[in-house]
Amino acid sequence: MTVNAQRALRKTRTGPSRRWMVAGLIGALTLAAGCSTREAQSETADTGSAVSFVDQRGQTVTLDGPAERVAFAVMPAPSIFAAVDRGYDRIVGINRSTLVANQGGMFATMFPESANSAVVAGNDFMPNVETLLQLDPDVVVQWGDRGTDVTAPIESAGFPVAGLEYGTQEDLETWITLFAQIAGKPERGQHLVDWQRDEQAAMRAEVAAQTVPRPRAMILSRTGDTYSTTSAQGYDGFQFDLVGAELVTEGFTSDSGQVSPEQILAWNPEVIMLSGFDESTPADIYADPRLASVSAVQNKRVYKTPLGGYRWQVPSAESPLMWQWMHKILYPAARDGALRADIRAAFDDLFAYDISEAEIDEVLRIDMNRDAAGYDQFLR
Incomplete structure (x- = not known):
């Protein structure tokens, strides 16, 4: 039948x-x-x-x-x-x-x-x-x-x-x-x-023009005292390369994704982006003595990933906005002040929604990220 x-x-x-x-x-x-x-x-x-x-x-x-x-x-x-x-x-x-x-x-x-x-x-x-x-x-x-x-x-x-x-x-x-x-x-x-592809092409051109080494970076999740991360085999392998980052988890394999603090120390990422799938905050990472000597912790370069129409870290209709956000925190010297305007235009096109300045603050997790290095570029 x-x-x-x-x-x-x-x-x-x-x-x-x-x-x-x-x-x-x-x-x-x-x-x-x-x-x-x-x-x-x-x-x-x-x-x-x-x-x-x-x-x-x-x-x-x-x-x-x-x-x-x-x-x-x-x-x-x-x-x-x-x-x-x-x-x-x-x-x-x-x-x-x-x-x-x-x-x-x-x-x-x-x-x-x-x-x-x-x-x-x-x-x-x-x-x-x-x-x-x-x-x-x-x-x-x-x-x-x-x-x-x-x-x-x-x-x-x-x-x-x-x-x-x-x-x-x-x-x-x-x-x-x-x-x-x-x-x-x-x-x-x-x-x-077409928008996704145009933004990819523009990002690749921008990354190609960079003259400084690629920052070492990773996605990190925390549940209790346990950490987990993503590998380069998934979507992060694509988007970290796209935005000009060296993904420190290249070659990392784990069925659960769990990673020890000792391994994070060995990788010594310069930038840590926190998953939107848990309740962890930059303050939680800074407060963990096991990670005190990690470069991202010492230099206040831990950031909670944005939450817009959905969690930006995974493939979504908003992915071009995630790529811009990632690139701008990886390369704060390349700041252009355009992300807030780009969010406003994208939300209008994607969702027919006139997003307010306060709502853009919510999307960018300004409350959690305000004091992180370079995040002042996203403030009103």
Whole structure:
């Protein structure tokens, strides 16, 4: 039985989809109220025909038309989809980790409904089929490279699955393109991919012009007294090289990512960027006597990574902003005072949101980073 046939059978058993019952009312309210600012600025979706795309499993997925309801078992996909759509209206379910990020950052400010989104999967990415049945999405976005355990329950329930892979800039650009197809906005997707590529080219040119040695740097996470980091095999291998850093974890391998204070001392990074996936702060690192002789600690070059629409350290629609931030803290002499203006322009283009100066402070974690070396370049 095909996915569409399974879904049709499920709907005959459970009754008509909620969106069909309220479609007339929504249409009437829209006509009465007029378009919102975001709607007026967003590219209109092509709603006239079926949508077909090949996901990262190599499987062809066909929808009746641009999706009206999308559930995401993975992160940071919802923020990328919201950037493609310039809105949150179609997102009906998310991963629990995404919900935490939404509630702790700018996303819930831009899209208040995102702070109360239904959770369709946890950290293990196993789908909550009962919740999916209640939400009735047109498509579910799930990992496509973690086996059928995480996809088969969704497809068995009658929902199409868009399978994703993660870890490279090419994957990120593929996500943007796929989400634009799902939303019926291919031109919007191309616009965002072009921005990513243009910013990469500009960054490479800027790094090539540097005449000083590459600073030694790393991403660091802390939970209790335990540290962990990332390797050059993942996305950090790409972006640290892109922004002109020497990633000290080159060649580091660990199933858990855990790293000892002794190893951090041996690497002796000049710059430490703290993960946005935990509650660690620069003050925590400075206070750890085990790291007192590390160059980044001695020179106050420990920085909490920004939190915008999502955590900037991972591939996202905001990645070009992360590259700029990284480069400017690595090379403070190259300061140009442009990042705040670039954030303002990007949030308008990505999310149709007029971000305030105080909100830019929140994104840049000014409260935690204010006293770090070179961070005065980001102050108002």
